[in-house]
Amino acid sequence: MATRTRRPERRQEPLSRERIVAAAVELLDSVGESGLTFRALAERLATGPGAIYWHVTGKSELLAAATDAVIGGALAADDLRATPRDAVRALALGVFDALDVHPWVGAHLVSTASHSPTLPLFERIGRQVRALGVPESAQFTAASTLMNYILGVAGQNAANTRRVEPGTDRAAHLDRVAGTWAELDPEEYAFTRSVTEQLRGHDDRAEFAAGIDLILTGIAGRP
């Protein structure tokens, strides 16, 4: 027996900032940055483009909120038993992995405020820097350097995934880049050519972690 009061299939729960941001993240993940359109978003939410503006001031706020949501999720609770060095590594790799799933975040992490969502990341890094025993006067520089390195990699990875058509896998892409490097002018690009083999078949994630370790060594070994 069908219920008398059936709510129409199409009527969704009311619009909310939360639902809008979630839909924006989905759209960004599936169609990429150019796919985030107020019209596409409105269609997905079964409403008109104007409705979105009641909950969100504009596109840049929407992007910031989407970035916030992803990064907030990536900054899991610290493992209190880890060494500071391991905690920094875990923090950095958490961001790295989140960007792997949501490549569009990289570009907007970089272009976003000295405010959210980079601030929580800065705080988390800073705490570990302090735990490392870095003297107070050097803490700001140490935390900033780690932060800027992480954001730099984030941006580069975002650029890479944007350039590569979604189908190709990492290995194929690296091979292609290595191929172009091998064809560079031997004199003008002597160094780049010499590290071509290190590029081919290297692991982005491991490479990223190695950079973190390098900086940590620099922080520990400050003269």
Add this chain to the structure above:
Amino acid sequence: MATRTRRPERRQEPLSRERIVAAAVELLDSVGESGLTFRALAERLATGPGAIYWHVTGKSELLAAATDAVIGGALAADDLRATPRDAVRALALGVFDALDVHPWVGAHLVSTASHSPTLPLFERIGRQVRALGVPESAQFTAASTLMNYILGVAGQNAANTRRVEPGTDRAAHLDRVAGTWAELDPEEYAFTRSVTEQLRGHDDRAEFAAGIDLILTGIAGRP
């Protein structure tokens, strides 16, 4: 006595890729990223928007070419008598200073290829890494780490100058940021608050250089 054949004031030398890119850089410098429009560019070149497409395939190529032009200019010849450490510093600061004049470059340096114009920078850094005596197996990581740090700072600076309205000077801006930091939740943002004083009145450029030194120390002190 006026010459008989006077060329009309308005007729410029013919369009060329070079002139177009130069005009684009000017437009980006003076009006910012949102000011670079095919219509505005066409007006500046006294032609129609379609004409530009004969010399350039589209907007992204135009931006890449503009970025190329700026970075190419920033990578001056190495001082052969400098130590590798000083050469890396000079290289990095050259990029930093170029971005100070052309803030829009930061965003596009990050989002641009593993190809030009980051490749010449990578090559230049790599040569100095080699000169530092880094063993071959570690050269790629060392150069990448420096590179990613530089690009990270580039992106952040671009984001900062974009956020600040053109009038405000650095000191005022830092003061404003420091003000917001001082109001953060004391528990949630304990570290950030503790370095507020180091932020206020710090020197972006010196801070950037300090980060380079930190990484160089890490490279030298690799275990």
Add this chain to the structure above:
DNA sequence: ACCTGAACACCGTTCAAGT
């Protein structure tokens, strides 16, 4: 209070037509 969707003021890009 919240939603609708047409309308506005732009974009990048194309292309027939000119020289």
Add this chain to the structure above:
DNA sequence: ACCTGAACACCGTTCAAGT
């Protein structure tokens, strides 16, 4: 070969009008 500029297919954003 190179340029012109109207036209196309989009954008983000606004806003009168609805519920």
